[in-house]
Amino acid sequence: MTDSPLLRLHPHDNVLVARTPIALGETIAGFGVRARAQVPAGHKIAARAIAAGEEVRKYDTVIGVASRDLEPGDYVHSHNLTLVDSYRDPAFCQDVRPVDYLPEAQQARFMGYLRADGQVGTRNFIGILSSVNCSATVIKRIAAHFTAERLAAFPHIDGVAAFAQTSGCGMSSPSEHFDLLRRTLAGYARHPNLAGVLIVGLGCERNQVDALVDSQGLQQGRLMRTLVMQEVGGTRATIEAGIAAIESMLPEADAARRQPVSARHLKIGLECGGSDGFSAISANPALGAAMDILVRHGGTAILSETPEIHGVEFMLTRRAVTPAVGQKLLDRLAWWERYAAGQNAQFNGVVGHGNQAGGLANIFEKSLGSAMKGGTTPLQAVYEYAERIDRSGFVFMDSPGYDPVACTGQIASGAQLICFTTGRGSMFGSKPAPTIKLASNTPMYTRLEEDMDINCGVVIDGTLSVPELGRQIFEQILRHASGEPTKSEALGLGDHEFVPWQLGITS
Numbered sequence: 001m002t003d004s005p006l007l008r009l010h011p012h013d014n015v016l017v018a019r020t021p022i023a024l025g026e027t028i029a030g031f032g033v034r035a036r037a038q039v040p041a042g043h044k045i046a047a048r049a050i051a052a053g054e055e056v057r058k059y060d061t062v063i064g065v066a067s068r069d070l071e072p073g074d075y076v077h078s079h080n081l082t083l084v085d086s087y088r089d090p091a092f093c094q095d096v097r098p099v100d101y102l103p104e105a106q107q108a109r110f111m112g113y114l115r116a117d118g119q120v121g122t123r124n125f126i127g128i129l130s131s132v133n134c135s136a137t138v139i140k141r142i143a144a145h146f147t148a149e150r151l152a153a154f155p156h157i158d159g160v161a162a163f164a165q166t167s168g169c170g171m172s173s174p175s176e177h178f179d180l181l182r183r184t185l186a187g188y189a190r191h192p193n194l195a196g197v198l199i200v201g202l203g204c205e206r207n208q209v210d211a212l213v214d215s216q217g218l219q220q221g222r223l224m225r226t227l228v229m230q231e232v233g234g235t236r237a238t239i240e241a242g243i244a245a246i247e248s249m250l251p252e253a254d255a256a257r258r259q260p261v262s263a264r265h266l267k268i269g270l271e272c273g274g275s276d277g278f279s280a281i282s283a284n285p286a287l288g289a290a291m292d293i294l295v296r297h298g299g300t301a302i303l304s305e306t307p308e309i310h311g312v313e314f315m316l317t318r319r320a321v322t323p324a325v326g327q328k329l330l331d332r333l334a335w336w337e338r339y340a341a342g343q344n345a346q347f348n349g350v351v352g353h354g355n356q357a358g359g360l361a362n363i364f365e366k367s368l369g370s371a372m373k374g375g376t377t378p379l380q381a382v383y384e385y386a387e388r389i390d391r392s393g394f395v396f397m398d399s400p401g402y403d404p405v406a407c408t409g410q411i412a413s414g415a416q417l418i419c420f421t422t423g424r425g426s427m428f429g430s431k432p433a434p435t436i437k438l439a440s441n442t443p444m445y446t447r448l449e450e451d452m453d454i455n456c457g458v459v460i461d462g463t464l465s466v467p468e469l470g471r472q473i474f475e476q477i478l479r480h481a482s483g484e485p486t487k488s489e490a491l492g493l494g495d496h497e498f499v500p501w502q503l504g505i506t507s
Helices: 133-145 176-189 209-215 235-254 283-296 323-339 353-357 363-374 403-413 442-447 457-461 466-481
Strands: 015-018 044-046 055-058 061-066 109-114 125-130 159-163 194-201 224-228 259-262 267-272 300-303 379-383 393-397 417-422 435-439
Touching: 015 055, 061 363, 109 466, 125 133, 125 176, 125 235, 133 159, 133 194, 133 235, 176 194, 176 209, 176 403, 194 209, 194 235, 209 224, 224 235, 267 283, 267 363, 267 403, 283 300, 283 363, 283 393, 283 417, 283 435, 283 466, 300 363, 323 379, 393 403, 403 417, 417 466, 435 442, 435 466, 442 457, 457 466
Parallel strands: 125 159, 125 194, 194 224, 267 300, 267 417, 300 393, 379 393, 417 435
Antiparallel strands: 015 044, 055 061, 109 259
C-alpha cells in the first residue's frame, strides 16, 4: 500500500478511498484533487467530475449512481449516492478456474478430535439443547451446575454448553420455520465439536422431542440422551436428571484425544459484522486468500449472509461449477426480494449505523466487500439455512445478515470454526465452534485488542500484502483448530449467541 492518504482500488474507479482522515481544502499529491469537505478515514472522495445519474464505481463495480453533479474532491456517501438496481449478467460458470489441489500427503495438518462417524472436531464440548423455549431455563440450570471446579477432573472437556432457544411451539407445523428449527437443532446435535448431547423438552410443545429425533435421523445412546419435563416430574426433577445424564457422559467424553488430521476436514464459516470502508481492502480479501489456501488443502469455506451479496451476486454465479448451482443462488435472492418487499431492510439498501459511519453508503457497497471473504475458487454448491454441508471447497449457505443467526446456521451446517471480519469492532463469540475475529484497520485493533485475534490493518499500513496476510491467517486457523483459544473464548463469549432463524407466524 502507498503512503498517500488516498487509495485507488481499480484504474476504472471514479472514487478514491481515504486511508487517513482528509481535511477540508487538503490537496492530495499524485491524484490532482483538492478535498471539498472533511472526509473520514475509510470513506470516499470523487476522483473526477461525476455527472448526476452517472454510475459510481469502486473496485470497478457499480455501487450506485450520483444523485447530483459531483466535482473532483467531493465527499461521496449516502447523501449524494443513490442505489439503483439494474440487470446484472450472471454469466454462469464464466470465471470458473481449476483449483490446484494438493495431494493428501502435502495437505496441512491440525490436531483434531476424530469422531466415530468420521467427522473431526476442533473442540470437545458436551451440549444441551432445548426443543422449546419452555425448557430453556432448565437446560441453562443443568449447564450452570458444571462449573470449572466440577469439571477439573475431566481436563479434556472444554465445557458443558446450553443452547437455549425461543421457539418450538406457537408456530405452524409443518412449515418452513418448523423444518428450519429442527434442521438447526439436529445440526448441533450431530456437530463434531460436541462429544455428547442432551435434548430436553417440555412434553406438550409442537416440536416433540421423539419426533425431532426420529425426523432428523438422530441415534440415541450413551452420548445422545433425551428428557421430557412432564414425564420426568417437573423442573427440579428434570434438572437433577439432566445433571445425572451429563455426569454419565463425562468419562467417555473426556477420553477423547487430539490427533493429527488433514486440513481437508475443516469447514470454516465466514462472517462479517460492523464493516467499514477498509473491510473490502484488508480483512475480507485477506480472509478470502486464506480460504483459497484452505480449498487447495481440501477444506471447505462457507459464505453466507444472502442480503450481503445483493448487487454483486454475479461475482459468485460466474464462479458456479454448473448453471444449476448459479441459478440456485439467484433463486435464494429472489426469495429474499419477496421476503423483504416493502420493508426498510438491509436487502433493500439500508445498512446499519456502524456501516454508514465506517464509510459504506448502501448494501451494494457492503456486499462488494462481503463477497470477497469467499476467495476466488469455484462455487461448488448452494445450501439452505443449516443444511448439512456435504461438498468440499467454496460453498454458500443461505442466511440473514444478522451475525448470531448466520453463525448459528453455519455451525449447524457443520462449521467447526467461524472467521469473523469487522471494521467497527463487533464483540462476538460462539460455541461449540469458536470465533476468530479479524480487524480491518489498525486503530480499531489497537483499541479493542482484547477482543480481536488478527490485525488485518497491516495491509492498509503497507506492512503485509493480502497474499502474505492470507497465509498467516491460514496458519493461525490451524493453531486455533488445534486448540489454541481465541480471544472470544478467553472472554467466555458464546453462551447467548445460539439464535436459530425464525420465520413465519407465531400464534
